[in-house]
Structure formats: structure tokens, C-alpha cells
Amino acid sequence: MNVLKTxxxxxxxxxxxxxxxxxxxxxxxxxxxxxxxxxxxxxxAIIGDGTxxxxxxxxxxxxxxxxxxxERRIVGxxxxxxxxxxxxxxxxxxxxxxxxxxxxxxGQFGKDEDGSAQLQVxxxxxxxxxxxxxxxxxxxxxxxxxxxxQMSLFAEARRPTTPLPFKYLCYYKILELELRVKRKWIGLKxxxxxxxxxxxxxxxxxxxxxxxxxxxxxxxxxxxxxxDDEIGLIGMGSRDAERVTKLLPLLDRVVVDLLNQKHxxxxxxxxxxxxxxxxSPSDLPNPPSVQTDSAExxxx
Numbered sequence: 001m002n003v004l005k006t007x008x009x010x011x012x013x014x015x016x017x018x019x020x021x022x023x024x025x026x027x028x029x030x031x032x033x034x035x036x037x038x039x040x041x042x043x044x045a046i047i048g049d050g051t052x053x054x055x056x057x058x059x060x061x062x063x064x065x066x067x068x069x070x071e072r073r074i075v076g077x078x079x080x081x082x083x084x085x086x087x088x089x090x091x092x093x094x095x096x097x098x099x100x101x102x103x104x105x106x107g108q109f110g111k112d113e114d115g116s117a118q119l120q121v122x123x124x125x126x127x128x129x130x131x132x133x134x135x136x137x138x139x140x141x142x143x144x145x146x147x148x149x150q151m152s153l154f155a156e157a158r159r160p161t162t163p164l165p166f167k168y169l170c171y172y173k174i175l176e177l178e179l180r181v182k183r184k185w186i187g188l189k190x191x192x193x194x195x196x197x198x199x200x201x202x203x204x205x206x207x208x209x210x211x212x213x214x215x216x217x218x219x220x221x222x223x224x225x226x227x228d229d230e231i232g233l234i235g236m237g238s239r240d241a242e243r244v245t246k247l248l249p250l251l252d253r254v255v256v257d258l259l260n261q262k263h264x265x266x267x268x269x270x271x272x273x274x275x276x277x278x279x280s281p282s283d284l285p286n287p288p289s290v291q292t293d294s295a296e297x298x299x300x
Contacts, residue, residue, distance in 0.1 A: 003064070004062045004063060004064060005062075005063065005064070005065070005109050005110060005112070005115065006059060006060070006061050006062075006063075006109065006110035006115030006116075007059075007060045007063045007065045007067070007107060007108075007109055007110070008022070008057055008058070008059055008060075008107060008108050008109075008110060008117055008119065009057070009058040009060070009075050009079070009105065009106075009107045010022070010055050010056070010057055010105065010106055010107065010108070010119065011055065011056040011079045011082075011083065011096060011097075011103070011104075011105050012054065012055055012096070012097035012104060012123065013048075013053050013054055013055065013056065013083075013086070013094055013095070013096065013097055014094055014095045014096060014097050014098070015048075015052050015053055015054065015093075015094050016048075016052070016053075016054035016055065016097055017054070018122055018123055018124050019120075019121075019122055020054065020055060020119065020120075020121040020122070020123055021119060021120050021121075022047050022055060022057060022117040022118075022119035023116075023117060023118060023119070023120075024116055024117055026047050026048055026049060026054070027045055027046075027047060028045075028046045028047060028048045028049060028050075028053065029045070029046050030043055030044065030045040030046070031043070031044050031045075033078065039062075040061045040062055042058060042059060042060055042061075042074070042075075042078070043057075043058070043059035044056070044057070044058055044078055044082060045057040045058075045059065046082075053086070053094060055119075056079055056082050056083065057117070058075045058078055058079060059110075059117075060075070061115065065107070065109060069242070072242065073241075073242075076241065076242075079105075083095060083096055097123075098160050098161075099123060099125045100125055101160040102160055103160070104123065106121070140267060143266045143267060144266055144267050146263075146266065147259070147263055147266065149177060150174050150177055150178070150259065153170040153171075153173050153174050153177075154170070154174060154255070154259075154269070156170045157170035157171050157174075157252070157255075158252075164220075164241060164244060164245065164248075165219075165220035165221075165244075166220075167248060168216060168217070168220045168244055168247075168248065168251070169217065169220050169221060171248075171251045171252065171254075171255050172213070172217045172220075174255050174258075174259070175188065175213075175254075175255065175258070178258055178259070178262060179191065179258075188210070189210055191254070191257075191258060192209050192210050192213070192254065195209060195250060195253070195254055196208070196209055198250055199212075199247075199250060202246050202247065202250065204243045204246060204247060205243070212247070213251075216240065216243075216244055216247070219240055220244070249271075252271060253271045256269045256270065256271050
């Protein structure tokens with residue numbers, strides 16, 4: 001039998017330092033969020049003070065930490081709304097904290113005796129010096145001029161601050177540029193066929209990769225979809241955000257392989273897990289180091 005405890009989800013803010021701490025002493029503001037009649041409310045809290053905000057915290061009481069898909073969606077929606085509100089209130093001088101090009105989230109149980117917060121995390125990104133190559137830069141700019149639209153979309157899709165729906169649409173537009181002629185797809189089904197097994201391992205759904213590709217294009221492009229006006233994909237609180245996040249690395253590989261097949265004489269691109277352009281291993285940044293006292297990955 002699982003012991004029910006108090007679980008905290010954290011989203012560090014860009015104004016935080018490398019020492020992320022939550023022991024109850026820096027609670028700036030908090031509000032209760034009601035749930036069902038038989039469930040204790042969630043709590044949204046901002047950790048920090050009047051000069052520096054550090055963390056957004058969502059408290060889930062009476063849980064084993066294995067949040068359901070619906071609970072993860074709710075936590076993501078609350079967090080996303082809080083971040084958007086802060087960004088608009090303070091003219092984007094505050095936002096999510098990025099490490100290694102990605103916003104970070106994590107979670108942790110509260111203390112066994114009373115459920116109070118006990119976070120103490122050191123989050124730092126380590127990287128070696130970058131070596132720039134003048135010939136490489138010049139040749140790449142000139143050589144990729146014929147596919148500058150694809151390069152612009154590819155860079156936007158890879159940019160850490162690009163919202164999730166727009167990342168997806170950038171990849172989709174590259175596929176359109178390469179494989180759609182006069183409103184007809186030519187070769188898309190054949191190109192996707194070699195990725196079907198990898199797609200199945202993601203556990204996103206029963207539909208084919210081809211169908212999912214087009215379905216999420218609609219959900220990312222439109223605020224309302226289907227006959228019942230279902231809300232499309234908006235931020236990490238949307239129901240399909242987790243699935244699209246899982247799909248993006250595969251979609252990146254689909255696009256990279258296609259561009260390499262069609263434009264290998266111009267440039268060779270690398271998949272998402274690697275830098276966008278080929279470089280010497282000694283020039284590549286090391287992964288971020290997150291040191292924590294019993295902190296666990298958040299189920300977002």
C-alpha cells in the first residue's frame with residue numbers, strides 16, 4: 001500500500017540564483033485552488049521576496065507522487081498561467097529559468113512528519129569555451145542561402161524560448177516546403193514510414209504517425225478544433241502538450257533526415273540530441289549539472 005504524502009512541483013524563475021531553496025522561510029504569496037468535493041485543494045505559491053522571485057510551487061496533498069495525466073495537466077496549466085501573468089505584469093523581465101536551452105521543472109516530497117517543503121537544489125550549467133570558425137560561418141551562410149526559409153524555420157523550432165505549438169508548426173512548415181506541391185503531399189507517407197516503430201515506442205496513441213502529424217498541426221494552429229470547439233494546444237497546460245513534447249525529438253529527426261537527403265551538398269544537420277551543426281566534440285557544451293538533496297524529476 002502506497003503511503004500518501006505531500007508532493008511539490010517546482011518551476012524555477014529566471015530571476016532565481018543557482019541556489020534554489022524552499023523551507024517555508026521565503027514564501028512570498030500563496031493561494032488555494034479548489035478541486036473536487038472529495039479532494040483537498042492544491043496550493044499555488046511564489047517563493048522569493050519583493051526584490052527577487054525564485055520559484056513557482058504547486059503543492060499537491062495526499063498523493064503518492066505519481067500524478068495522473070489529468071493532474072499533470074492541471075499542474076502544468078496553473079504553472080503556465082502563473083508564468084504568463086508574471087511576464088505580462090513585469091514586461092518580460094521575469095520568466096522561466098532555462099538550463100542547457102530548456103526550461104527546467106522538478107518535484108519533491110515534503111517532510112514525512114508534517115508535509116512541509118524541504119527543497120535545497122543547486123542548479124548550474126557548465127560549458128567549455130566555444131571555438132568559432134570564420135571559414136565555417138562564411139561558407140555556411142553562403143551555402144544555405146538557397147534554403148534560407150527552411151533554416152529560419154529550423155532555428156525557430158530549436159530556439160528554447162519558442163512556444164511549444166510554434167515549434168511544432170515550424171517543423172510542419174519545413175515538411176510542407178520540401179514535400180508539398182500544389183496542395184498535394186508527395187513522398188511524405190513514404191518518408192514517415194521508416195519512423196513508425198520509433199513513434200510507436202513513444203506510446204502517444206493508436207493513430208499512425210502520418211495521421212498524428214496532421215492532427216497536431218490543426219491543434220497547434222487553431223484555438224478551437226472539432227465540432228465541439230475543443231481547445232487546441234496552448235502552453236504546457238494543454239491536454240496534448242505532453243504528447244507533443246514527446247513527439248518533438250522524433251519530428252526533429254524526421255526533418256533533419258529529410259533536409260540532409262535533399263540538401264547534403266549544402267550542409268549536414270544533426271538530430272536534436274546534438275548541436276544543430278557539426279562541431280568538434282571538444283567545442284560542445286557539457287550537460288547541465290543539477291545537484292539536489294533527494295529532489296526527483298517532476299511528472300510534467
